[in-house]
Amino acid sequence: xxxxxxxxxNLDVIRDMLPELxxxxxxxxxxFTFFAFTGxxxxxxxxxxxxLSRSRFVRWPAAVFTDVLRGLPALLTIxxxxxxxxxxxxxxxxxxxxxxxxxxxxxxxxxxxxETIRAGIEAVPRGQMEAARSLGxxxxxxxxxxxxxxxxxxxxxxxxxxLVLLFKDTALLAALGxxxxxxxxxxxxxxxxxxxxNSSPFxxxxxxxxxxxxxxxxxxxxxxxxxxxxx
Amino acid sequence: xxxxxxxxxxxxxxxHKYFGEHEVLRGIDLEVAAGEVVCVIGPSGxxxxxxxxxxxxxxxxxxxxxxxxxxxxxxxxxxxxxxRTKMGMVFQSFNLFPHKTALGNVMLALRTVLKxxxxxxxxxxxxxxxxxxxxxxxDQYPVRLSGGQQQRVAIARAxxxxxxxxxxxxxxxxxxxxxxxxxxxxxxxxxxxxxTMVVVTxxxxxxxxxxDRVVFMDEGIVVEQGPPAEVLVSPxxxxxxxxxxxxxxxx
Numbered sequence: 001x002x003x004x005x006x007x008x009x010n011l012d013v014i015r016d017m018l019p020e021l022x023x024x025x026x027x028x029x030x031x032f033t034f035f036a037f038t039g040x041x042x043x044x045x046x047x048x049x050x051x052l053s054r055s056r057f058v059r060w061p062a063a064v065f066t067d068v069l070r071g072l073p074a075l076l077t078i079x080x081x082x083x084x085x086x087x088x089x090x091x092x093x094x095x096x097x098x099x100x101x102x103x104x105x106x107x108x109x110x111x112x113x114x115e116t117i118r119a120g121i122e123a124v125p126r127g128q129m130e131a132a133r134s135l136g137x138x139x140x141x142x143x144x145x146x147x148x149x150x151x152x153x154x155x156x157x158x159x160x161x162x163l164v165l166l167f168k169d170t171a172l173l174a175a176l177g178x179x180x181x182x183x184x185x186x187x188x189x190x191x192x193x194x195x196x197x198n199s200s201p202f203x204x205x206x207x208x209x210x211x212x213x214x215x216x217x218x219x220x221x222x223x224x225x226x227x228x229x230x231x
Numbered sequence: 232x233x234x235x236x237x238x239x240x241x242x243x244x245x246x247h248k249y250f251g252e253h254e255v256l257r258g259i260d261l262e263v264a265a266g267e268v269v270c271v272i273g274p275s276g277x278x279x280x281x282x283x284x285x286x287x288x289x290x291x292x293x294x295x296x297x298x299x300x301x302x303x304x305x306x307x308x309x310x311x312x313x314x315r316t317k318m319g320m321v322f323q324s325f326n327l328f329p330h331k332t333a334l335g336n337v338m339l340a341l342r343t344v345l346k347x348x349x350x351x352x353x354x355x356x357x358x359x360x361x362x363x364x365x366x367x368x369x370d371q372y373p374v375r376l377s378g379g380q381q382q383r384v385a386i387a388r389a390x391x392x393x394x395x396x397x398x399x400x401x402x403x404x405x406x407x408x409x410x411x412x413x414x415x416x417x418x419x420x421x422x423x424x425x426x427t428m429v430v431v432t433x434x435x436x437x438x439x440x441x442x443d444r445v446v447f448m449d450e451g452i453v454v455e456q457g458p459p460a461e462v463l464v465s466p467x468x469x470x471x472x473x474x475x476x477x478x479x480x481x482x
Contacts, residue, residue, distance in 0.1 A: 130289050131326035131385075135340035136316035136392060145343055149330045 035102035040109025069111035120151035246295035319389030379410030
């Protein structure tokens with residue numbers, strides 16, 4: 001029992017991780033999540049609207065994008081962006097600390113989020129678009145003022161869920177070599193384990209994730225319950 | 232009733248509409264004069280709603296021409312959004328915007344289509360709500376309103392852009408019987424004010440009292456039309472007679 005506590009719950013080791021576990025690890029995890037989710041949301045909206053286009057030449061690339069990115073392991077996408085592109089092109093990413101990782105996760109998130117947004121748009125009754133168009137609103141205005149506000153209300157719970165998934169997926173960025181000061185929680189914990197030959201940093205890192213994910217998961221449950229009640 | 236001197240408000244010529252293989256409208260010719268109230272009746276599936284929805288091209292006609300207030304709605308290069316501002320439409324299922332208050336529903340087209348500033352749009356929307364008797368419900372969301380109130384908001388919304396024509400697609404069919412009267416009263420007032428109206432309806436009482444002309448449709452054609460006293464009281468066609476007999480025994 002003592003070995004277990006020593007190996008996994010060694011407070012001396014965990015104390016040594018502070019404050020960098022928070023000031024570097026948690027901070028970077030949140031920064032990656034923020035950029036990935038914002039990018040994923042914008043990309044997801046664009047792709048969802050493309051998939052609902054009347055022109056098949058607009059729909060087709062969007063469908064390929066979602067299928068490919070949902071079909072690939074996220075880790076492979078991260079490698080392609082983070083290693084593949086610089087190696088193949090000799091191009092160095094600007095803002096190297098955050099850009100490649102955020103971009104890769106934006107692509108992955110955008111593919112899933114686009115499907116969520118599309119489902120939300122399709123769930124808005126057809127009569128809404130008809131009412132808006134019959135008032136002389138152009139299609140784009142009707143979309144922005146009538147359809148999307150309703151669609152977004154419907155998809156707040158699944159979107160919050162995508163946020164939780166992206167938050168956890170930032171851990172995959174541990175597989176990329178990091179620039180100084182750019183470690184997120186998992187990479188930070190992993191390097192600390194290497195330095196101490198003790199597993200407690202994983203537990204500390206895990207707690208950091210749970211502090212954020214569990215409230216979000218509860219929030220999703222609450223939102224879903226409320227959405228059901230208001231029907 | 233059709234005035235000879237002025238051109239008709241709506242002219243429909245040889246209108247055909249297919250849904251896949253099925254021909255829903257099989258050559259409709261119809262004229263509606265300015266200020267005229269035309270009630271379109273007929274069994275379900277007769278194409279009357281489709282006809283109405285072709286007039287503002289919510290439904291794409293397969294062939295034929297429709298002219299509204301001098302604009303050919305069916306022309307390939309017509310500015311449909313502009314032409315649609317001349318026509319207000321009221322739907323069976325209201326289709327109010329649930330994320331907007333009653334006031335917001337009426338204001339939206341004033342803001343986005345007419346580009347009125349907020350104060351002017353609000354003033355106009357409030358006066359429209361007053362006209363349909365719902366000034367006190369301006370700040371309520373549609374879910375908080377009864378069906379009859381929702382439909383009256385929808386009428387105010389359709390009137391916002393001062394249309395020349397109002398299209399009603401079974402406006403009372405989704406309402407509880409005790410709520411029908413308020414909606415019909417608003418429509419009657421509109422008719423009295425000289426609005427050109429095409430009303431697809433099952434309300435025979437309304438058709439008899441308010442319509443200048445009743446059009447009976449069956450299987451995609453206009454079977455019979457004329458003043459309500461003729462079509463509803465002593466119809467010539469057997470199909471009209473049997474339809475009216477069925478409606479009466481049901482009602």
